Amino acid sequence: MYDRFIIERLIDLWLHEDIGSCDLTAQVMIEESETGAFHMNAREPMIVAGLDVAAAIFRRYEPMLTVEMAARDGQRVQKGAILLSVQGPARGILTAERTALNIVQRLSGIATETARYVDAIAGTRARLIDTRKTTPGLRMLEKHAVTCGGGLNHRLGLDNGVMIKDNHIAVCGGISAAVDRARKKLPVLTKIEVECDRLEQVREAVAAGADVIMLDNMSVPDMREAVALVDGRAKLEASGGIRLDTIRPIAETGVDYISTSKITQSAPAVDIGLDEA
Template identity: 45%
Template sequence: MIAPPALPDLLLDPIVRLALSEDLGRAGDLTTDATIAPGTRIEAHIAARKPGRLAGMDAAAYALKLIDASVELDQHLGDGAELSPGSKIATLSGSARSILMAERTMLNFIGRLSGVATLTARFVAEIAHTNATIVCTRKTTPGHRAVEKRAVRCGGGTSHRYGLDDAILIKDNHIAACGSITEALKRAHAYAGHLRMIEIEVDNLDQLEEALPLKPHAVLLDNMDNETLRRAVSMIDGVCKAEASGGVNLDTVKGIAETGVDYISVGALTHSASNLDVGLDLP
């Protein structure tokens, strides 16, 4: 697959600086300072210990750059690459003190984000025979949304909203506070302008029937069983996009995709992905 571009340094910088700062604390790397003589040079390899999908190399490379831009990073595999146990991801050459200082933060980013990409790839594979697309949600680690959503893309998925400011998604609480689906959609259309998408969440077919004449761009079909999803897709009949959500997992996603929905949102991609085991080793 073609991996998404690396995130701009402007976005990576606060995320990576915070990670390095919480590791280095107030006194730096005491172990390295105590045991490694200045001027010592090494070569080290980052390698996968479990199979998966690679992500997070942009954040890892930026962490190394902030510690010591003179350390050479020779990247053998790019984000989006398939990993097998033992796959050599990158070679680092330079100051031993700098490499050891950056090691854990680099591996944390690669392990966490490769875990997200790996889980996403599993969901994508389950529905590859359909026209549905796997999308992630805003259920991300606070402060890490940009890197986690990019990791989803490395796994072959894409994103729902990045934040509250890039689309209008009318959920059940908005409807309750506003008074009705009809009133919520009328207000949204009056406010949105021509470039903002409007999606509305519905829990049943009666709500869907009320929403469709008001022309949302997409309808979020929440916690519906597969038969209800099929009926909903038939009712929508291409008038807008159909998105399924609610407790989606690897056991259920295939059946959901086969109902004909356009998108399936999966919060688990970012809130429940397991860390992929990667390590840094000296030859």
Template identity: 50%
Template sequence: MTVTAHRPQLPVLMIEDQVRAALIEDLGRAGDITTYATIAPERTATAAMNSRDHGVVAGIELARCAFRLIDPTLHFEALVSDGDAVSPSTALARISGPARALLSAERVALNFLMHLSGIATYTSTFAAEIAHTRAKVCCTRKTIPGLRALEKYAVRLGGGSNHRFGLDDAVLIKDNHIAVSGGVAEAVQAARAYVGHLVKIEIEVDGLDQMRAALTAHPDVILLDNMGPDLLRQAVAINAAHFRLSPADYPSDTRRTRLEASGNVTLQTIRAIAETGIDYISTSKITMAAPTLDIGLDIVIGV
């Protein structure tokens, strides 16, 4: 049975403080002096937020929140939903009400919408490259400080998966942990003794010998760092042999350790990585290198 995942959502409480902080930063010490100087208080306007490129939308509710916090009387009508694919000239939202408030909230609303839609869009291009495989592209903790939950939300909208959100929700034993703790198996065993039964344990290895040692300690995931396709295929074979699985049984067997590839992941390399049979591919590119989606706000009616 095929199960379709529901689209992710963000509660308003998770975004309001960040939007408010962005508005306060933008308004500075005297407010929007350009708008105050040029627009009479009684003037009203209607504007449309339009996509100027192909992409995947993320951040509609943050845009809505920006206009609401500036002036609750502004009417915001979303014309698309987060996760929707859009093309040039697609209207994303329509906003109407006091012109001063509309113009003062414009940049913050667009900043969030353009940035998050850019991440969702870029993620979707990576996901499309490996759609014919079982591998999933995952984000990392390399995010803009303060925006991690939002950026990881955008990754999910683009068809990617989230790695851990922080240092507290999963164990990821890296090379420096191994160096200090005394060894691969020792580090996994120490982690297993420390954390609760719901916490996943992953360990990073940089060679096949380290991978074999890790398998003896039964981690949930092994991260194969900076290995090319040939080594990754060998790693998949070693994993299957360790659990005595046939190629037909390997993909879905719940007993085996999952394998994740990381390092040198680009749009040009991700297909070959995925085709090795790996389960997950993590990359900071989808959050740290995503270009913004070009979105503009255009006045439709000014009264």
């Protein structure tokens, strides 16, 4: 889910960045009256994300274009699938092509990578969540892509919840004092999460009434012990060094959530092309 008003502002920035004063190639080679019809095609299997944004890019640059969706965000498609079709003034299609492709390739890459992690923990109680390690300016869309791949969103921004980390704890004089200070000033429905890297910190956090406890870079045996220690009194999030080849044993410890930046920071763009219909 994303704010369409903000998307319109972003699209203007993206198009200006790519086009500059004008698309010189299109202006000198293609007559204003010429038209074209093209398909956006998946060149590998993927989970789709960002198609609505791509359509909006085409329409923003050339309102006379007709864009028809052939897939939807969150859909798993195979190589060769048509994602959308666009037809109308050829200059407009070719000028907006790269911006539209860039955003769908990036977001579908995140959705596809997220789905790999989600599949890896299928059958456990753990849910995959993202982080704030996103591309500046694209967080809203990258987090949308995570949900397309079956993941959940952590905080959208710093104003979405309290995350008490080691430096906050140091300033406040301990976990109990930090949680107490936060609880006194927070809106009643806002959750408090405490980052812990040792089991003794987990004991203090659960005693202080933390809503969520992050197990930061803990070993699998320590995570398993933390699950038994907390015994459902708080939600547990495993984080730190999570990779596709390590996530399954972590999920099997019984934690509620597993967060990783790999699904946003390290997701490769998928291969999508715009080909003549």
